[in-house]
Amino acid sequence: MMQNGVMMQYFEWYLESNPHLWKLLKEDAKHLKEIGITAVWMPPAFKGIGGIHDVGYGVYDIYDLGEFDQKGTIRTKYGTKDEYLDAIEALHQYGLQVYGDIVLNHKMGADGNEFVKAYEVNQYNKNQVISDEELIEVPTLFTFPNRHQMYSDFTWNWTCFDGIDYDILSKRHATFLFKDKNWDSQVDDENGNFDYLMGADIDFSNPHVVAELENWGQWYLSMTHLDGLRLDAVKHIGAHFYKDWIREIRVHYQKELFTVGEYWHGDIHHLLNYLNEVEGEMSLFDVPLHYHFYEASHSFGQYDMSKIFEGTLVDSAPNQAVTFVDNHDTQPSQGLQSWVEDWFKPLAYALILLRKDGYPCVFYGDYYGIPHSQIKGQSDVLDCLLWLRKEYALGKQDDYFDDSSVIGWVRYSEQRSLACIMSDSVGGTKDMYVGERYAGKIFYDALGYCQNQVVIDQQGHGLFKCQGGSVSVYICQEENNG
Known part of the structure; x- marks a missing residue:
């Protein structure tokens, strides 16, 4: 992360599959640079079970970046492999870092079925x-027949997984743990053990699986030249896996490789515990701060x-906090809505963009809007805040958090x-x-919400004003x- 760096999450859940996002991003690279974005988080680039409709989290083949005819399509929702690589190159040409979205927890859309002994x-x-x-x-059973073993000849079978949520024989939806398997340790303790999320749950204690994922990571970064994840x-996912995996990838790639994890929990203690378990190898999204913004906007x-x-990651571990306001999971109609x-968005973005701590992330839906939910983007105010961050949000910080409202x-x-x-x-x-x-100088509101001018007194003080809910x-x- 560079000084006053800002990443943008360049997608929202309901994006249309046409025009291809990779093409749009390539065309937008210059604009992103101009407004002060320094890094772009791109959505998952590999083939999902939903073909061109898969947002990227229904993972089928992590080696297929829009290159093979699988799941009814060559391209992904966002475009082809060549378009993906072109977009990354365009961003790099404008000095922007690029972060890839990695989904290794589960697989979906198997090529065949197996009979397994299990327990509900x-x-x-x-x-x-x-x-x-x-x-x-x-x-x-994942054999990826249409990839013809290009890049990897690894076949996934039931031994690569811990469990699943559907029995084809009895047509029963339930959570099944395969015989002689255990849920991964060092995972969240919700529901006793929160290893299982969806699909065929990958077994990170299987050394063959770990070796394959390390090989894939090296292939993926060599193919894409990404700057982070x-x-x-x-x-x-067991914390031990990512701790070791990131270290291996960094050694192989010989790059800092900024990495941020999505650990979705509103309790700061869970996040701090995880950072301890991975020995500080990554940053985390500041989920508690997001919930504070949500509560404040509805109070x-x-x-x-x-x-x-209070009780946020940026307060407790500022160097490992990626601050954000909303994302693809919290937007309307999504699982973590x-x-x-x-009305609170300008306040929230000021709180992450204009302060010295945290690495802020701007959400595509907040900037460009979400037509599916009739939400308009707030690019004007965000452009101004990004400019202020770049030009003025520097140096020391004095807080005046001495009032419950102002x-x-x-x-x-x-x-x-x-x-x-x-x-x-x-x-x-x-x-x-x-x-x-x-002393004697005039200050004005760059956002334009307050029209009054503030004359600074001889002691260097000013009486600054803000409107209600602003x-x-x-x-x-x-x-x-400017």
């Missing part, structure tokens, strides 16, 4: 077996804004200062220090050459 387990306590041993028929569903002005960072209300902070370096003030309620004012060198970011009139 309790949905709410997966450590509890609730049936006798039984013979079930399961889709666990976003790891999906890490709380369902009708009653949220205690002075405590918005917890959409931050539109909070603020000041960033100042040798070059310039910025004063941010916001309120989730009726608005108000705050006396903040921006520096004696600004945010204002003040900069010196003389310093703005």
Whole structure:
């Protein structure tokens, strides 16, 4: 991550499959650079069970980046392999880093079925077996016939998995643990053990599987020349696997390879425990902070804004926190729906873009909109906040989190200062220090929500104002050459 870096999650769940996203991204590379984005998180690039409709998480073949006729299509939802590589190259040409989305927890859409001895387990306590041993028929044979063993001749069978959620013989939906298998350790403790999520659950204690995934990782990075990774569903995968896998990949690739994991939990202690288990080999998304934004946006002005960072990852482990407002899982109609209300979006983005801690991520749906849900993008305010981050959000930070409704902070370096003030309620004012060198100078709200000008007094203080349910970011009139 570079100084004042900002990544963009360049997709949302309901994107159309035409025009191809990879083509759009290639064309958008210059614009992303100009607005201040420094890295792009691209969606999963490999073939999923849903063909051109698969968002990327229904994983079928991780070696098929839109190159082979599988699942009824050569291209993926986002385009072909060549278009994918072209998009990465275009982003690199403009100096942008590129992060790939990796989904290794499960596989779906098997090429054949197998008979396996298994036990049904309790949905709410997966450590509890609730049936006798039984013979079930399961889709666990992955031979990828249309790839013709190109890149890898590895065949996946039931021994590569721990369990599954459907028996073809009895047409029964349940969670089954295969005989002589155990759920992975070092996973989240929800439901007793949260190894199982969906599909055919990969067994990370199988050395053949681990070797194949290490080979794939080296192939994938050599093929794509990515700069980093976003790891999906890490709380369902034994921490030991990713700790070792990332180290192996970095040694092979000889690159820093920025890596962020998605550990979806609102309790900071689960995130800190996981960071400890992986020995700090990755960052994590700040899920607790997202939920604070969600709660604040639905609290009708009653949220205690002075405590918005309490119990968050950016507060406890700022160097390993990727801050975000919303994503493809929290958007309306999705499984983790917890959409931050539109009125609060400018406040939330100011809280992640204009502060010194955390690595912020801008969501495609917030910038470009989500037509499926009739949500309009907020590119104007985000463009301004991104510009402010790049030009003004530098140096020291003084916080004024001394009120439950109106909070603020000041960033100042040798070059310039910025004063941010916001309120989730009726608005108000705050006396903040921006520096004696600004005595007599005029500050104005770069976002344009407040029209008043602030004259800095001889002691370097100003009385800054914000409207109700709004945010204002003040900069010196003389310093703005933009």
